[in-house]
Amino acid sequence: MNKTVNQKAWFLVLPVLLLVAFSAVIPLMTVVNYSVQDTFGRNEFFWAGLEWFDEMLHSERMWDALGRQLMFSAIILAIEVPLGIFVALNMPKSGFWASFCLVLMSLPLLIPWNVVGTIWQIFGRVDIGLLGYTLDKIGINYNYTQDIFDAWVTVIVMDVWHWTSLVALLAYAGLQSIPDAYYQAAKIDQASRWSVFRYIELPKMAGVLMIAILLRFMDSFMIYTEPFVVTGGGPGNATTFLSIDLVKMAIGQFDLGPAAAFSLMYFLVIMAISWVFYTVMTTMDKKDGV
Amino acid sequence: MPNRFRINGSAVVMGLYLLFLLVPIYWLVNMSLKTNQEILGSFSLWPQDVTFQNYVLILTDPSWYMGYINSLIYVVMNTAISLAVALPAAYAFSRYSFMGDKHLFFWLLTNRMAPPAVFALPFFQLYSSVGLFDTHIAVALAHCLFNVPLAVWILEGFMRGVPKEIDETAYIDGYSFPRFFIQIFTPLIASGIGVAAFFCFMFSWVELLLSRTLTAVDAKPIAATMTRTVSASGMDWGVLAAAGVLTIVPGALVIYFVRNYIAKGFALGRV
Numbered sequence: 001m002n003k004t005v006n007q008k009a010w011f012l013v014l015p016v017l018l019l020v021a022f023s024a025v026i027p028l029m030t031v032v033n034y035s036v037q038d039t040f041g042r043n044e045f046f047w048a049g050l051e052w053f054d055e056m057l058h059s060e061r062m063w064d065a066l067g068r069q070l071m072f073s074a075i076i077l078a079i080e081v082p083l084g085i086f087v088a089l090n091m092p093k094s095g096f097w098a099s100f101c102l103v104l105m106s107l108p109l110l111i112p113w114n115v116v117g118t119i120w121q122i123f124g125r126v127d128i129g130l131l132g133y134t135l136d137k138i139g140i141n142y143n144y145t146q147d148i149f150d151a152w153v154t155v156i157v158m159d160v161w162h163w164t165s166l167v168a169l170l171a172y173a174g175l176q177s178i179p180d181a182y183y184q185a186a187k188i189d190q191a192s193r194w195s196v197f198r199y200i201e202l203p204k205m206a207g208v209l210m211i212a213i214l215l216r217f218m219d220s221f222m223i224y225t226e227p228f229v230v231t232g233g234g235p236g237n238a239t240t241f242l243s244i245d246l247v248k249m250a251i252g253q254f255d256l257g258p259a260a261a262f263s264l265m266y267f268l269v270i271m272a273i274s275w276v277f278y279t280v281m282t283t284m285d286k287k288d289g290v
Numbered sequence: 291m292p293n294r295f296r297i298n299g300s301a302v303v304m305g306l307y308l309l310f311l312l313v314p315i316y317w318l319v320n321m322s323l324k325t326n327q328e329i330l331g332s333f334s335l336w337p338q339d340v341t342f343q344n345y346v347l348i349l350t351d352p353s354w355y356m357g358y359i360n361s362l363i364y365v366v367m368n369t370a371i372s373l374a375v376a377l378p379a380a381y382a383f384s385r386y387s388f389m390g391d392k393h394l395f396f397w398l399l400t401n402r403m404a405p406p407a408v409f410a411l412p413f414f415q416l417y418s419s420v421g422l423f424d425t426h427i428a429v430a431l432a433h434c435l436f437n438v439p440l441a442v443w444i445l446e447g448f449m450r451g452v453p454k455e456i457d458e459t460a461y462i463d464g465y466s467f468p469r470f471f472i473q474i475f476t477p478l479i480a481s482g483i484g485v486a487a488f489f490c491f492m493f494s495w496v497e498l499l500l501s502r503t504l505t506a507v508d509a510k511p512i513a514a515t516m517t518r519t520v521s522a523s524g525m526d527w528g529v530l531a532a533a534g535v536l537t538i539v540p541g542a543l544v545i546y547f548v549r550n551y552i553a554k555g556f557a558l559g560r561v
Contacts, residue, residue: 003385003386003387004385004386004387005386005387005388006385006386006387006388007388007389008388009382009385009386009388009391010382010388010389012378012379012381012382013378013379013382013383013394015374015375015378015379016375016376016379016398016438016442017394019371019375019431019434019438020398020401020434020435020438020439022431023401023413023431023432023434023435024401024404024435026412026416027409027412027413027416028409028412030411030412030415030416031408031412086303087303087304087307089300090299090300090303090304090307091300091304092300092304099549101304101308102545102549103542103545103546103549104308104311104312105307105308105311106541106545107311107312107315107538107541107542107545108311108315109492109496109541110492110495110496110538110540110541110542110544110545111315111496111534111537111538111541112495112496112497112498112512112513112537113496113497113498113513114498114513114516115513115516115534115537115538118318118516118530118534119314119315119317119318119534120314122317122318122321122527122531123314123317127330128321128329128330128333128527129317130313130314130317130335131314133333161310161311161314165311218402218403221405222403222404222405222406222407224405224406224407224499225498225499242405242407243405243406243407246405246407246408247407247410247499250407250410250411251410251411256411259411263405263407263408266405266408267403267404267405267408270403270404270405271400271403274399274400274403275396278396278399
C-alpha cells in the first residue's frame, strides 16, 4: 500500500515512544553504565573502560553458553516449524472441531513458564512422573538430572510441547486466508497434493511463517524459566543457556560489570540476527504488495 | 472414498498431537487430586483416593489466593495500557510514512527481543527509585516493554488489510479523526484487537522473571508464590500440582470465551 507522507503521524506514535523509552532506554543505560565500571560494593564505582568486554570476549564460559544456545534454538526451530505446519494442514477447517482444536492447542501457551517447567519436572521423574516411570519400566535408562543427553531431550521435548501450537496457529491463520478459488483452480489443473502445498499454501503462509520463526527464534534465544525449573542449568553446565548464565552471574555472584558487558553483547547478537529476519520479512511484504 | 480417508488421516494426526499436549497436563491434574503419601508411595494412572485437600488449602489461605488476584490485576492493567497506546501508533505505521518510521518500528521490535534477564536488575533499581517497587502498576509497565511492540505489530498487520478508501470516504463525509477512529475504524479491526489483547494477556500472564523481581509482598504473582513456598517447605507435590492446575484455569477461561472470536481473528482476511 502506498502511504502518504505525514509528519504529524509522530503524534500518534508519541505515547508508545514515551512508554517504551521509559521501560527500555533508562534500564539499558544503567546496564551500559555498569558495563564500563568496577565496584567494590558500597556504591563506589570506578571507571573500568572496556575491560569487562575484553574479559567476556575471552571467557570460555560465555562462548560455551552461546554455543549451547545456538544449538538449542536451531534444534527447536527445525522441529517446531515443520511440525507446526503439518499440524495446521491437518486441522479441521471450520465448525465445532475447529474451535475445539484451537482451544486445546492454545492451552500450553497460556500456562505460566515456571508451571510448564514444573509439569515437565514432575512428568519426567522416574519415581512419580508418567514419562520417567514408563521409560524406566520399558528398560530405558532415563534420568534427566544426571545424564546430559536425557536433560537435552527433556528440555527440547518440553519446548516443542510448549510452543509448537503457536507456529500451528499462525500457519492455520495463513491457510484460512487462502480463497477457495485457488484450490478449485488447482483441482482443475489436477495438481498433486504436494504441488498444492508447494505453490499455493506455502507462499500464502510465508508471511505468517516468518512471524512465527522470528517469534520462536527470539523467545528460544532468551529462554530462562523453563530449563531453569527443570534442570537448573545442569547436569553440570549442560543446559546452562545464555539467560541462565547471565542471571547466575548478575544476581547469584553479583558480578555486575561482567554481567552487564555480557548483557549488552547478548542483546546485540539477538538484534543482529533478528534484523536479518526482519529485513527478509519486509522485503517479502513489499513483493506481496505489488 | 479417498476423500473420507483423508479426513480420517487428519483426525488421527490431530488426535495424536492433542494427546501429546494433554497428557502432561492430565498428569498434573491427577497429582493434584492425590495426597502426598499416595504420590510418593504408589504409582497409579488415576487417583485411588480422590482428595480436594490441596485445593482447599490454596483457596482458603490468603498468602496463596492473593497471588492469583495480584497476577490478574497486573495482567489486565497491562493489556489495557498496551492496547491504548498501540492502537494510534499502529494506525500511524499502517497509513502514513514519516521521518524515521522504519527505524522506529525496528527499534520497537528490538524491545520485544530484549531478554528479560538483561533488564531484571536495572528494572528493580529503576522502579525502586521512583517508589513503584512492589506495586501492580510496576509489573504492568515493565511488561509493556515486550507487549506494546507486539501489540503494535499485530494491529499494524490487521490495519493494513483495511482499504485506505474507507478512511478517505469517512473524511470526505466530515468525520473528525477521533470520531472516525472510534466509530468506523475500531469495529473494522475488532478481531485484530481481540487477537492483540489475547497475546498481551498471554505474555503478561506467563512471564515470571520480571514480575518476581519487581514484587515482594503486596503484588507478588502466583508464579512466584509457587516457587518460594515450595523451596521453603520442602516438596509438597500435591499442593504444587494443585497450584499449577489453578494457574491454567484463567488462561483456559480466556480462550474459552474468545474461542469463536480467536478462530475468526486468526482467519484474517476471510472473516
